[in-house]
Amino acid sequence: MRSYILINGLSEQSLPVTDRGLAYGHGLFETVAVNLSVPIAWQDHLERLTEGAKRLAIPLPVNIQQLLEQDLIALLGLQQNVPQRQVLKITITRGCGGRGYAVDEAVPINRIVQLNPFPEYPDQPSQKGVAVTQCQTRLALSPQLAGMKHLNRLEQVLARAEWNDARIREGVVLDGEGFLVEGTMSNLFWSQGGNLYTPRLDRCGVKGIVRQKIISIAEQNGIVVHEGLYTPDSLADADEVFVCNSIIAIWPVTRLNCDLRQYPQWGVGPITRMLQSRLSAEGIY
Amino acid sequence: MRSYILINGLSEQSLPVTDRGLAYGHGLFETVAVNLSVPIAWQDHLERLTEGAKRLAIPLPVNIQQLLEQDLIALLGLQQNVPQRQVLKITITRGCGGRGYAVDEAVPINRIVQLNPFPEYPDQPSQKGVAVTQCQTRLALSPQLAGMKHLNRLEQVLARAEWNDARIREGVVLDGEGFLVEGTMSNLFWSQGGNLYTPRLDRCGVKGIVRQKIISIAEQNGIVVHEGLYTPDSLADADEVFVCNSIIAIWPVTRLNCDLRQYPQWGVGPITRMLQSRLSAEGIY
Numbered sequence: 055m056r057s058y059i060l061i062n063g064l065s066e067q068s069l070p071v072t073d074r075g076l077a078y079g080h081g082l083f084e085t086v087a088v089n090l091s092v093p094i095a096w097q098d099h100l101e102r103l104t105e106g107a108k109r110l111a112i113p114l115p116v117n118i119q120q121l122l123e124q125d126l127i128a129l130l131g132l133q134q135n136v137p138q139r140q141v142l143k144i145t146i147t148r149g150c151g152g153r154g155y156a157v158d159e160a161v162p163i164n165r166i167v168q169l170n171p172f173p174e175y176p177d178q179p180s181q182k183g184v185a186v187t188q189c190q191t192r193l194a195l196s197p198q199l200a201g202m203k204h205l206n207r208l209e210q211v212l213a214r215a216e217w218n219d220a221r222i223r224e225g226v227v228l229d230g231e232g233f234l235v236e237g238t239m240s241n242l243f244w245s246q247g248g249n250l251y252t253p254r255l256d257r258c259g260v261k262g263i264v265r266q267k268i269i270s271i272a273e274q275n276g277i278v279v280h281e282g283l284y285t286p287d288s289l290a291d292a293d294e295v296f297v298c299n300s301i302i303a304i305w306p307v308t309r310l311n312c313d314l315r316q317y318p319q320w321g322v323g324p325i326t327r328m329l330q331s332r333l334s335a336e337g338i339y
Numbered sequence: 340m341r342s343y344i345l346i347n348g349l350s351e352q353s354l355p356v357t358d359r360g361l362a363y364g365h366g367l368f369e370t371v372a373v374n375l376s377v378p379i380a381w382q383d384h385l386e387r388l389t390e391g392a393k394r395l396a397i398p399l400p401v402n403i404q405q406l407l408e409q410d411l412i413a414l415l416g417l418q419q420n421v422p423q424r425q426v427l428k429i430t431i432t433r434g435c436g437g438r439g440y441a442v443d444e445a446v447p448i449n450r451i452v453q454l455n456p457f458p459e460y461p462d463q464p465s466q467k468g469v470a471v472t473q474c475q476t477r478l479a480l481s482p483q484l485a486g487m488k489h490l491n492r493l494e495q496v497l498a499r500a501e502w503n504d505a506r507i508r509e510g511v512v513l514d515g516e517g518f519l520v521e522g523t524m525s526n527l528f529w530s531q532g533g534n535l536y537t538p539r540l541d542r543c544g545v546k547g548i549v550r551q552k553i554i555s556i557a558e559q560n561g562i563v564v565h566e567g568l569y570t571p572d573s574l575a576d577a578d579e580v581f582v583c584n585s586i587i588a589i590w591p592v593t594r595l596n597c598d599l600r601q602y603p604q605w606g607v608g609p610i611t612r613m614l615q616s617r618l619s620a621e622g623i624y
Contacts, residue, residue, distance in 0.1 A: 059356060068353035069361065071344060071430070071451050076354065078492035079364035110493070111500055145356070148496075155492070155499035155523055166356050194479030194543075195515055199493060206491035207363035207440070208395070208484060211433075214440035215396055230480055238440055258479075 058129040058169040063121065065132075073164055075147030078155065079205035081164075082106040086142040087300050087338065088169070091130055093142055094337040095300065098263045103146065106202040112148050112163055125167040139172035141301060147205070173301065180330065180339070183308035183322050184223035186237065186297070188286060189213040193229045193236075193258040201261040214238045221314055223305065224297050226286070229258050233283045240299040241265035244292035245325045250279045251288065264298045264338060271332045277325065294323035303338045304330045343414040343454040347447075348406065358449055360432030363440065364490035366449075367391040371427040372585050372623065373454070376415055378427055379622040380585065383548045388431065391487040397433050397448055410452040424457040426586060432490070458586065465615065465624070468593035468607050469508035471522070471582070473571060474498040477515045478543040486546040498523045506599055508590065509582050511571070514543050518568045525584040526550035529577035530610045535564045536573065549583045549623060556617045562610065579608035588623045589615045 059067055075081035084103050087094040100119055107114045115121060122144060130136055145166040151158055191213035199206065213227050224237040234253045236242050241262040243252045250272045255261050269279050289295060295307035306326050308318035333339060344352055360366035369388050372379040385404055392399045400406060407429060415421055430451040436443055476498035484491065498512050509522040519538045521527050526547040528537045535557050540546050554564050574580060580592035591611050593603035618624060 057357075061356065068355045070353045071346065071453065072342075073361065074496075076358065076361045076430070076432075077368075077490070078496050079490055080493060080496050083362075110497070145361070147361075155495045156503075157496075157500060168356065191483060192481075194481035194484075196477075196479035196494070198476060198497060199479075204493060205362070205364055206493045208365060208489060208491045209481070210440045211359075211363050211365050211442075212395070212483060215442060 058132050060125045060129060060167045062165050063125060063128070069164060069166065070150050072150040073147050074149060074151050074157075075145065075164065075205055077151070079207075080110065080112075081145060081147030081205045082110065082112065083146070083203055083205060084144040085300055086144065087172070088126070088140040088142050089337045090138060091136060092337070093126060095263050095267065098266065099144075099300075102203065102261065102263065103144070106204065107146065109198075109202060110148070110204065111157065112146060114146070114163065121165065122167065125165070126169070129167065129169040133169075137172065141170045141172055143168040143170060145205070175302075179223055179305045180303060181322075183306035183318065183320075184297075185221055185309035185312065185314055186224045186226055186307050187217050187222050188311050189216050189225040189227045189238070191216065191227060193227055195230050195257045197257055200258050201255050203260050210238045224307075226310065228286065232285060234286055234288065235259045237297045240297035240302065240305070242295075242297055243268060244289055244295040245323065246292050248277065248325075250277050250325065251284060251292075252279065252281055254281045254283060262298060263300050264303065264333065267333065267336070267338070268298060268304075268329055271329055272325075275328065292320065294326045295320050296326050296329075300338070303333050343417050345410045345414060345452045347450050348410060348413070354449060354451065355435050357435040358432050359434060359436050359442075360430065360449065360490055362436070364492075365395065366397065366430060366432030366490045367395065368431070368488055368490060369429040370585055371429065372457070373411070373425040373427050374622045375423060376421060377622070378411060380548050380552065383551065384429075384585075387488065387546065387548065388429065391489065392431065394483075394487060395433070395489065396442065397431060399431070399448065406450065407452065410450070411454070414452065414454040418454075422457065426455045426457055428453040428455060430490070460587075464508055464590045465588060466607075468591035468603065468605075469582075470506055470594040470597065470599055471509045471511055471592050472502050472507050473596050474501050474510040474512045474523070476501065476512060478512050478520050480515050480542045482542055485543050486540050488545050495523045509592075511595065513571065517570060519571055519573065520544045522582045525582035525587065525590070527580075527582055528553060529574055529580040530608065531577050533562065533610075535562050535610065536569060536577075537564065537566055539566045539568060547583060548585050549588065549618065552618065552621070552623070553583060553589075553614055556614055557610075560613065577605065579611045580605050581611050585623070588618050
């Protein structure tokens, strides 16, 4: 299966090397599940993109939503058979610039929209759970960049490079002070005594769309959600652990830094199942 | 004046949007002064590039030096009249990849080489000195990324966006704990009592080629150089202050956060002049 790409609405595969996304990572991205041609949690993705753009001084056109929807429709129109599920990747950069960090206000942004195959997970990680590792790579404390899905992702690249055992599906990363933050490509939750816990993301990390949905669903169901600074020890007493993002939805975590022949540390429990079910009803599965 | 660009040795202007430099900032760059067709401090730039590539798991070809020199010769060959001074920008990325942080080892790197006009500074900042500001943006502590000239430069972008008074030529940035680090595009030095001081760069910041040359020259001339953690207060008692990089060489700093109508805080002193003179003899001016 191939990828379908539009750059600023035109069928292009490549971007000038002067783009500030390449030069400095001056840009943002969104990874959106598309289900039966419908982008899932679309308003949430647009809101995060808009907020990030404000923080990075990237002037989005007022009709950005319309432009992105036109892009998606155009890309779907190029497909002979539209797959049931696809991944929409949106990248917005501060456009092309000369040498130097200062922005030329007159230069327009670049808008890159790709439609990619939905990843297949034949081993059913959503049902059976996954093994994860704890990475050595630390996330630097950077309140000014925290929460955004920006293009400076070297920490994630380094963390992901720490393991190559295909049976390990995610790595948990800590911040520079040793507190839990998230997975390399996901957010992290655990439950204990009927409450749900997830790390604060105002110092580093990416505020996931599904993370926010999970918090909402939990609270609607009377589950207290704590966002805080937690050390990895906190997981020792957890009843259930899971990671989440827009594409995988929820993967229960059954093992952390654990011999894969050993009995799992955690099962797949009722809170995880309830959240999966509720997300699934919103097209996130 | 236009830019001349080669991508992997071919005359191209653009890079596939799947490049990991764009997607994650998974790459490095070098900015090299070219003087009469000769790249200045060439071995130093190659060494930093090679060291950074190891740290970011970017497999450079064994003949990378030869490839880059061939690129430079080819770019110079495209020019009708070769300017006396130009800027060579080298960008190496981990190549093109699919969605996800994991690297496909089989994918080759991308090598982007640009020859740009040398910036002109008609107001003679090297002679007269410059005014600088202290930025609010902080550099996150990240020993794993410290020192490298990698493509994750959002902090520099945000710091540079803090001022738009063209008379202010650089911004000094602090780390997350409030210690001096560097300028947005330069390294920072000051002298006091005949000694030279510059911030440590093992927690964040870019280890500049000219910074290292200055340390060597100073030590050869019997000047003690201290690398440490210093607060901005340290500058209050400085005799001379300057910033440096491969293109500007040394700009004396005469004012920091100072009303531009006021008398300068610092003059341009003998250590600065000696270092400028010595660098100039090596083609760095």
